Amino acid sequence: MKGMSNVDVYAICTELNDILKNARVDKAFQPTKDTVIIRFHVPGKGRVDVVFQAGKRLHLTQYPLPNPQVPPSFPMMLRKYLRGGNVKEIRQYNFDRIIELEVKKEQKYTMIIELFAQGNIILLDEEDRIILPLKRKLWTDRKISSKEEYKYPPKRGINPLEVEKKEILEKFENSKTDVIRTLARTGLGGVYAEEIIARTGLDKKAPANEIKPEEVDLIYQTVQELFQPLKDKEFSPQIVSNSKEDVLPLNLKIYEKYSKREFDTFNEAADEFYSSKVRADIKKVQEDVWSAEIGKYEKRLRLQEETLENFKKTIKESKKKGELLYSNYQEIQNILNTIIKARENLSWQEIIKKIKSGKKKGVPGLDMIQSLDQLGNLVLKIDGTNIRIDVNSTIPENAEIYYEKAKKAKRKIRGVNIAIEKTRKEIEKVTNKKEIAMERITLPQKRIKKELKWFEKLRWFLSSDGLLVIGGRDANTNEMVVKKYMDNNDLYLHSDIHGAPSVVIKKGEGEIPESTINEAAVFAASFSSAWPKGLGSLDVYSVEPDQVSKTPKSGEFVAKGAFIIRGKRNYIRNVPLQISVGLVDYEGKRIMAGPTKAIRKYTDKYVTIKPGYMKKEALAREILKKIDNERILSTEDVIRVLPSGKADIVNK
Secondary structure, eight states: OOOOOHHHHHHHHHHHHHHHHOOEEEEEEEEEETTEEEHHHHHHEEEEEEEEEEEEEEEOOSSOOOOOOSHHHHHHHHHHTTTOOEEEEESSSTTSSSEEEEEESSEEEEEEEOOOTEEEEEEEEEEEEEEEEEOEEEOOOOOOOOOTTOOOEEEEEEEOTTTHHHHHHHHHHHSSSBBBHIIIIIIIHHHHHHHHHHHOOOOOOOOOGGGGHHHHHHHHHHHHHHHHHTTTTTTOOOESSSSSEOOOOOOOOGGGGSSSEESSSHHHHHHHHHHHHHHHHHHHHHHHHHHHHHHHHHHHHHHHHHHHHHHHHHHHHHHHHHHHHHHTTHHHHHHHHHHHHTTTHHHHHHHHHHHHHHHTTOHHHHHHHEETTTTTTTEEEEEEEEEEOOOOOOOHHHHHHHHHHHHHHHHHHHHHHHHHHHHHHHHHHHHHHHHHHHHHHHHOOOOOOOOOOGGGSSEEOTTTSSOEEEEEHHHHHHHHHIIIIIIIISSEEESSSSSSOEEEEEESSSSOHHHHHHHHHHHHTSTTTTTTTTOEEEEEEEEGGGEEEEEOOTTTTOOOTOEOOOOOOEEEEEEEEEEEEEEESSEEEEEEEHHHHHHHHOOOOEEEEEEEEOOOOHHHHHHHHHHHHHOOOOHHHHHHSSSOOOOSSOOO
């Protein structure tokens, strides 16, 4: 996968600086060993993910990569220092493949992203000392390690946006290679060197140090024209494809006959280009992992099948040898008698010599003997089969050894067949797992930001009586619920605790049923500060809209999101903190969180939770497994509707 050029980095940083200015740093993840994703919250836009891959790329991404269950130390360190801080600037250093992301928290932190060579991601403190690098590196002039001062690599190229004619002339005068290589080594890279040659019509193979002054003038003018759109921020983001594929922020003559996909931003183009490559890489890595797992069982199966064949062969050969001993009984007995008789006067060594001598002379009856050792082990060749027997045992005893060997092998065959069947099932099981896993891995699916209905920007649920109940998510939306959405015939509810949403039941036709009021009370209690405190129940009160006021008495102050309640409050005592989350069809399929009775009215696929100990991310994943077979939702969709704090699942 190609890395970004200096020109690519300039375009990306220009766009990102506009997008991320004053954005709040949220979380950091490390899905692969050289890739970090940082999630930002951009005012007025919400979640924005940026992928940083050392040595390769950085850009906004809508293709979330799967994160490891146990976060590595590097993203956890980034969270510790950067989370909650605000982005002050993202900039390219010296028109090089080096990016600086400056974040202001209690102090200034700078994240350096190096895209040259193998690349690196490095966090610096306000004194430019390294807090922690993704990779520790050591060169003669640079040391990338904790507590070391960060030093930039030496300048290697020109900045085409500021270059002067004399710089170009010096590059050519001092060059020992041809024109095209000299241009490429100025930091412009091969693609832009080819583009300059295409626009100027110069001989790219000509010696660089023989270039004429007017040719330098032509190159200088071409550089100015080629990169003017960068100065003007007039990018032409595109992915070109023909014999090869590339992503570019500018229109190039060398690609004019290529097919093009155009994009609104270079970040979007880079995301489509690189994410497809990364998905292919991830798929290959996972293919290799699964192939190794399956290969382990396949190797075991081969060994088991070989063992089975060997047992079958043993049975066949052993039976044959036993039968041959009986079918040649008399001849073998004569040989045994001769050896046993000779043993009365001769040593084994002398008998062996006599047998060898007799075989050479062609003495009848000895041609069957292949060998004899000093332990009395005799090997006979009968009908082309070598049979080992013990001279000190009878023929039936020797035959029984072979028959017993066949029986033993036959007994073992049953066990081997069971093992083979088990291994085949394991292979089938792992193969099925692989197919399911690969189906999920082939993409990460593009995360398309959903257009939320007005009520989805708040807390909400539909009561079992069909009435819409809304609540604030924070101080701002508490104000909206009361000032913008509460009408005179509605009903207002609030938990009897500091830190709770303003809840409004939108009145339909007729009176608001008691069942809806009770459900709204559960809703108000569950989304209050009582949940993260681990309380089991809470009192909630209801009042009429005209009892809710923002006007304080003299000397009083009403904070944003808070209201003054005047008159009698109608209490609902000991309201349980427990909600359910399900996928419902209300003006289209969407996730809804509210009292179990209400959720159960609209779907049978829901999960009920109460205050507990499970973290939101893990909880959201468990809820998704239960309620979303169609894969409509993301974990972020689920997290968005959950109460503050941890929880436990009540029904599994």
